[in-house]
Amino acid sequence: MSYAYLFKYIIIGDTGVGKSCLLLQFTDKRFQPVHDLTIGVEFGARMITIDNKQIKLQIWDTAGQEAFRSITRSYYRGAAGALLVYDITRRETFNHLTTWLEDARQHSNSSMVIMLIGNKCDLDSRREVKKEEGEAFAREHGLIFMETSAKTAANVEEAFINTAREIYEKIQEGVFDINNEANGIKIGPQLSPTNPNLGSGGQSSSSGGSGCC
């Protein structure tokens, strides 16, 4: 299936916060209570529709362990959106947000849209981070914020789609230079039928080919 745009996303955050589960819920609409751990990076893709336009999301799900940050840093390149995830039942994952944010800002392009996600909101009885704290952090750093549950699927669709909507609006406003692939956006065959393959990106580029997901 052809698409109008391809957005590259990257999911970041401490290990065990549920990054892979969020991705699985979004792409496969299922939840795995015991998920494999992620080593390096794993991928997912899904087509969504915004403003009657088909948009393909190419999602990079990264390893959360701090030791892997030197590897995952290279994955920011060419990402149009980032989901920064913490676990509402583990305060330390919230405390580490600042370093994640620094990393993200430093290694991505400045217009990358960042969505802050407080995951595992189904475990309200074990909550260690209040929703207000997440909101305050997001406000302070100019992020979009949502609490989600990969288990119950609450807000999962919304988190991915709202990020895409934000990116789409930025494109409309002209903030994103869509001709520069380093911004993580690729024009698909729908919008540029004569030029489906805009050539290859360099290492870790965001190009996703013209095939369907």
Place this chain on the structure above:
Amino acid sequence: MDFHSSTHNSSFCSLDNALENVGQDLVYDPNTKQLCLRNVSNTSNHLGKTIIKDLNSPDSNHSRKQSDGDSGYGECFSQKSVISVENRLDGFPITNEDVDDLNLSPISSPDKCDGRFGKPRLFIQNVIGRLTTSTDPYHNNYKQSNNSKIVSNPVTTPDSIIGNNALNLGRRPPNLPPKTEEEERRHHAEFVEIVKQAKKRELKEKAKLKNRSNSNKFQQEEVISESIRSWTNDILPSWPLSNSSRRTRELWWNGIPSPIRSKVWSLAIGNDLNITDELFRICVERSNERIWTKQFVCRRSSNPCPTKKNDPSSRHRRIASGPISNNHKSDNQPVSTLTKKLSNVSITKDNECAKYYSDCEEEDDEDKDETVSYLIQLDVSRTFPQLGLFQKTGPYHQSLSDVLAAYAVYRPDLGYCQGMSFLAAMLLLNLESPTTAFTAFANLLNNELLLCFYRLDQERMSIVYSYYERQLQCLMPRLAEHFRTIGLTVDLFIVDQMYTIFSRSLPLECVCRVWDLFLRDGNEFIFRASLAILVMYEDILLQLEFVRVAQFLARLPDDMNVDRYFNTIASIKLVPPQLSIVLETKQQNQQHQHSKVKCPESNTSSLVKKLFNLH
């Protein structure tokens, strides 16, 4: 009994006859919408049971009564029920359970009985009478079901019921005269013969199949036992000399038989680090001590409301840690420091907890230990989750945690890094004990290639990537071009392969054989095994786009042809120069540049000297 005596000797009885005989016992059954015969048993056991006879059944005329004083109950069968009796041709005794299956049904409740006993019995009664001795369960069934239809059969014995019905399921239409006894007997005999022949044929075919699979199995078993004999008698006793012989290498290539694997892996990995059982025990002990004390610190510091969740058992455990720590004077984390920290925590206000935590993080590497222990606990459960062996309740949970935690104590410079749990799990699954697994694990990780990944040595990692890219370009230029087009760089899939030595991406049965040969041939084999995957699936990969290629390579098909895969590996020749030479050159250059700079981690530098490349 009247009914039976009246029909006993007649081979044919008209409907009128029957009606005369049954007299006022004829009732209308609203369920079947048919006229039925009603009768009630006369024994106390069978009180209230109603016997119904379907007068529409032409075969009822052939009723034969076999003396059966006990079975004073009526039987209501559907055709299906009778067939279910026939199915018992296998000669197994029919039990009450079988009878229960026959859908015996009541028509009228006990209070409606007219007190007449010993009224007409049905032919099938013969069967039931013999099938059952106890009637009580029967009664229940009788009362529960409302659906009743009587089937009567022209029988003299249960066997003949079976035979006739099977031969002539629909029975003769009502307008035709029923079969004569002789005919019935003949049909029965024919049927028995048919069944006998069919069974014979079936058995013959089964035996043939069994023979064939047995001979295959036998051959395979022969090969395996021959291989085991060779390993145990010839190769293992003279290990260091024998392991490079051609015969050994050939045997090795075919995969090490699983009973021998433990021994061969341990020998192949060796123990250059001289790790002893005692060392493992101490490391585990120390890790336990450090881990749970740190967990206490962490719980307190990361909890916004520490007073609410104050766990007295944790305090108790903390106090208990005293003597253990004192026993290990070398422990760089004396109890006094900890106690001081803990008392700090207890007076810390909620909003200062986080600050304390981050202060702690900067203060020293103690927090790193906590993170390590937490990570290990988190990841052990996420290791081969499909096997269910390493999860909290699984048999290997504790041993995997021990091996990883002990390693983090043994090599604090490496600590715990994601991916290690898969290597340790593979060793635990294939080696004898946690101790041998730990020894093998520590020595395995001393491998040049694995170390460069586990230390996240970016420079060396990029050398590995370019080495791989060169191989890919030479072997499969089309695929290399495709990868460039879709923007897939090799690091995106080989990171996982290197960290876990394929244990996540390949089907599990295949992984062990890959490990066998990795331990025989060393790092070179990892590259050949990885490239062979691309060669084998080149045609598929050329059709796929970025995400699909990455997903495909991360989880290879479960049904992959293992023999074909190993033949492909055998066909792959790596392009020189060897990776070890490339890395060595790089290292020499670095050493030359920093010849005067002393390595800050003395512990690491001494261990680095011991690095070895397997074979």
